[in-house]
Amino acid sequence: MKNGTRMRKFTVKDLDRRFPNDDACLEWVKNHRWPNGIKCPNCQRVTKHHKVTKRPCYACDYCGNHVYPTAGTIFHKSATPLRIWFEVMHRMASTRCGIPAKQIEREFKVTYKTAWRMFKQIRVLLAETNPIFTGEVEADESYFGGVRHGKRGRGAEGKVAVVGIVQRRGKLMTTTVPNVKRATLIPLITKNVAFDAVLYTDEFPSYDHITRFGYKHKRIMHSAKVYVNGQVHTNNIENFWSLIKRGISGVYHAVSPKYLQSYLNEYSFRYNHRNDETPMFELFLNQI
Numbered sequence: 001m002k003n004g005t006r007m008r009k010f011t012v013k014d015l016d017r018r019f020p021n022d023d024a025c026l027e028w029v030k031n032h033r034w035p036n037g038i039k040c041p042n043c044q045r046v047t048k049h050h051k052v053t054k055r056p057c058y059a060c061d062y063c064g065n066h067v068y069p070t071a072g073t074i075f076h077k078s079a080t081p082l083r084i085w086f087e088v089m090h091r092m093a094s095t096r097c098g099i100p101a102k103q104i105e106r107e108f109k110v111t112y113k114t115a116w117r118m119f120k121q122i123r124v125l126l127a128e129t130n131p132i133f134t135g136e137v138e139a140d141e142s143y144f145g146g147v148r149h150g151k152r153g154r155g156a157e158g159k160v161a162v163v164g165i166v167q168r169r170g171k172l173m174t175t176t177v178p179n180v181k182r183a184t185l186i187p188l189i190t191k192n193v194a195f196d197a198v199l200y201t202d203e204f205p206s207y208d209h210i211t212r213f214g215y216k217h218k219r220i221m222h223s224a225k226v227y228v229n230g231q232v233h234t235n236n237i238e239n240f241w242s243l244i245k246r247g248i249s250g251v252y253h254a255v256s257p258k259y260l261q262s263y264l265n266e267y268s269f270r271y272n273h274r275n276d277e278t279p280m281f282e283l284f285l286n287q288i
Contacts, residue, residue: 010279015090025082026056030069032288040065056082073288074121084108086285088118093280096270097247098263123262125287126269130173134194139165139201140237141180144248144260160257162264164237165192171272172240174264176257182206186213200234240271 019025030038037046040060049058049067057066070076075085087108091099104115145159161180165188166172173192177184185206193199195214201207202222211217218232227233244267248255255263273283 008277008279010090010093010281012090015087015281019083019086022056022082023051025086026069027051028285029073029075029082029288030058032285033069038067040067074125080110080114080118084110085118088115089122089284090281092119092122092266093270093284096243098251098266100251120259120262122284123266125284126265127262128265128269128272130192131167131171132194133165133167133170133173133192134197135170136168136231137165137193137197137199138168138234138237139163139185139189139193139199139207140234140241141177141185141204141206142241144245144255145257160260162260163188164240165189166237166240168236172237172268174240174268176261176264180204180206182208186210189215200232202234240267243267243271 019028038049038058038060039045040047040049040063042063042065043060047063048061050061051057052059052066055066056070057068059066070078070082075082078085088104091104101112101115101119104110104118105112108115141161141163143159144162161177162174163177163180163185164172164174175188177188182205189199189210190213193215197215199210199215199217201210201217201219203219207217207219220226220229220232220234228235244264247267248263252263269283270280273280276283278286
């Protein structure tokens with residue numbers, strides 16, 4: 001909820017009405033890139049352009065110079081119709097836990113390689129600049145990846161360490177890290193959290209001495225099976241970890257360490273814009 005209103009949904013009917021074909025999708029990309037009109041490089045001024053029949057480009061009415069709206073975007077040189085790209089983005093924006101490439105392969109009759117590449121390219125768009133977190137802030141670390149025999153818990157072989165920072169009733173950031181040592185976590189916190197913030201963590205030793213930087217530091221003792229003590233808890237970031245892990249295990253089954261950050265970006269983007277009045281699909285499109 002935001003200002004007493006819910007995010008407006010962008011339904012399948014809305015998609016069919018606004019983007020019935022490739023030309024409509026291309027027109028949107030063109031208008032989004034050049035909202036004030038296309039400046040022709042030959043004429044050196046904004047000129048009227050018309051769509052070239054059977055080609056994904058527009059031609060200047062004066063000199064005939066061709067402009068390709070998809071150049072420099074994730075759609076550049078893609079043989080996949082723009083309408084499919086838009087529908088895949090709509091599917092991604094309409095779910096909380098993600099959608100598998102296999103489903104796109106079956107429904108749109110594309111190869112698995114094509115479906116996977118589309119997801120990969122779309123996730124690139126969802127990476128955002130991290131804000132400076134203020135007020136009440138939670139920080140926590142988690143591990144993602146398979147468990148190998150004989151090793152479990154922190155530092156288990158084959159797992160990837162991830163740090164999350166979330167401002168209560170606000171946004172969050174998640175990033176993969178090489179380890180969760182103090183020398184890694186403290187600089188990450190001081191870079192992204194305002195020094196007058198109230199910082200909530202668990203009792204993990206790497207957070208020791210964080211008060212030296214001016215933070216008001218409060219800890220919840222998970223080892224003593226205490227999870228909430230008044231305002232002291234890390235439930236927001238813990239709930240986010242749970243959402244991602246359910247999505248990865250239930251939808252994707254496994255994620256390569258090489259691409260884990262892109263999946264974190266996808267989940268983080270949806271979380272950070274969960275209360276926006278603009279439909280999630282339009283937010284995805286605006287990242288192009």
